[in-house]
Amino acid sequence: MRWLWSRLPGPAPAKVLQMLLIVVVGLVALFFLFEWAGGLLDSGGVISG
């Protein structure tokens, strides 16, 4: 986190906003990754050709 913070451009408030954006994008990406991987565990049992 400290490593990322030191590399973000701009003053502290701008860095906070950028950090928030990174966290939100990261969580959304994680959600889709989990949903995709969840389908490998249990797809709902549908039979399809």
Added chain:
Amino acid sequence: MGWGLVSASLLVLAFLGYQLFITDLLNDRVQAEARAELDAELAERREALPEAAVATVELPEPEPEPAKPIPTTTTVPRADFQPESAGEEGSTLGRLTIPAIEVDEVMFAGVSTETLKMGPGHMPWTPVPGQPGNAVVSGHRTTYGRPFYDLDQLEPGDRIEVETAIGEHVFEIREIFVVKPTDVWVTEEKAGAWLTLTSCHPHFSAAERLIVQAELVRGPNFAYAQLLARQGLGDEKRT
């Protein structure tokens, strides 16, 4: 290296936590809401149903035997038949109960990913449970409330109860087996009225499908289904 392993471990833990607990919580909320509205939903669907019809089953033409006189009248079996169709994708269809494994779930129309997150879903191209033919219902095995987690514990003879807008249908399990996810033949037409449950197999894998097939033994269309079964007919020969 050390931080990488810790991050990977946290990611796996978060994934398992999400799949095994968070999806259950999401499903619990949807099921609770659906259960609270189930009676009203079924009453609404009941009002939109067509009148019960007396249906007939086509019998093959009797072949006259030379030694016997040709019958002058033919008795055509008749039975009450109450048709019912499913609503649009994601709408409430009824209640699925399997007493042997303590399953009590609200069932929905459709088998899209989003619908199956809410509960067991009915394949729209198959008849509604309790109707002649082979009604197919799919459900999650290990995530989203895992309604079919213990499906492999069932045995032939166990009962499955389905409540829809036209009443309660009781099915008796005849067969339990495992197939590939592409074995669509399990959804094909069957003589009489059947219910086929499908779920992933084994636990924590979508590699195969666990199939439970049950035959209607009681319900509004039982007599009609029996007539069809006697003739070897399913949904496609309804007249």
